[in-house]
Amino acid sequence: MGQKVGQYHRMLFRWHCRNFYPFRKKLTYAERQYLKRCFELFDDFHEVSETGFEQFSSFSYSHRVTGDRVNSSRLAYGSVENPEAARQAALPVLEEREIELPGEIWEGEASRFGGLGWDLENNLFKVYFRWLALSKLPEAVKSLVEDLDLSKHREECLLSFSYSHNQPVEKKVYLYPKEERELPEGVANVTWMVTDRRGLVSQYDLYYPSNWASRLNRTGRDIVSKYRARGQTLDTINYTDENSFTLYFP
Numbered sequence: 001m002g003q004k005v006g007q008y009h010r011m012l013f014r015w016h017c018r019n020f021y022p023f024r025k026k027l028t029y030a031e032r033q034y035l036k037r038c039f040e041l042f043d044d045f046h047e048v049s050e051t052g053f054e055q056f057s058s059f060s061y062s063h064r065v066t067g068d069r070v071n072s073s074r075l076a077y078g079s080v081e082n083p084e085a086a087r088q089a090a091l092p093v094l095e096e097r098e099i100e101l102p103g104e105i106w107e108g109e110a111s112r113f114g115g116l117g118w119d120l121e122n123n124l125f126k127v128y129f130r131w132l133a134l135s136k137l138p139e140a141v142k143s144l145v146e147d148l149d150l151s152k153h154r155e156e157c158l159l160s161f162s163y164s165h166n167q168p169v170e171k172k173v174y175l176y177p178k179e180e181r182e183l184p185e186g187v188a189n190v191t192w193m194v195t196d197r198r199g200l201v202s203q204y205d206l207y208y209p210s211n212w213a214s215r216l217n218r219t220g221r222d223i224v225s226k227y228r229a230r231g232q233t234l235d236t237i238n239y240t241d242e243n244s245f246t247l248y249f250p
Contacts, residue, residue, distance in 0.1 A: 005044060006039045008045070010039055016061055021073045030092040030096050037089035038089065041081075051155075057080075060074075060236075062075075063223050065217070071119070075117065076117030099163060104139065104140070105138050105140060110132040111130075114130045117160075124164055128160050129159045131157050135150060152178060157175055160173075172195045173193075174193050175191065176191055187207070203248075212234060212237060213225075
């Protein structure tokens, strides 16, 4: 199964390079080697964390749409089930970029390496960690959620650190509610993204099949149609209105 899944990810990457953004030409050799290793780490199409949580994704291709403008240079890859192997593969990239993370995050008992991400048009680079103890967050991000009732969220969360020109520019904590309030039609789950730049932002995981394409402008519908022709569905959306949203596939 692992070889078949790895081939799927290699083909998916090539398809994105042909149809949306030339990642292969824009990434460094170390970054391409990191992605290659991540492709090899997949043993199945669906990964589950050691706590049994199924809402994490080990990879994402996303498209930020503003009117008729699209940023398709957004990519993230890691591993839920093989975090240590992914961490070792990421070391040359972090060294190349001269990025050092606090020891409490890199080596903390509750820490699991999540992956690396890119927004190449905006020169943003991201490092993700799964964190298994929301009630014991590291000092680097604790202040982001100090005004929230953390008891309403799962202990397992996601941390994100963004860099521009290799300088830190944003920190995030992704929260997963234990019990969902009333959700918009077609939404299966919500993730709360708390950032030191944008405050609280909601991301919706969608049911399949989803009617959310009808809420998007023509640019967004065209992107969804390309994926549909390949047998891929819209998985997650960050939605402001029909002309401002971010689509996450597959």
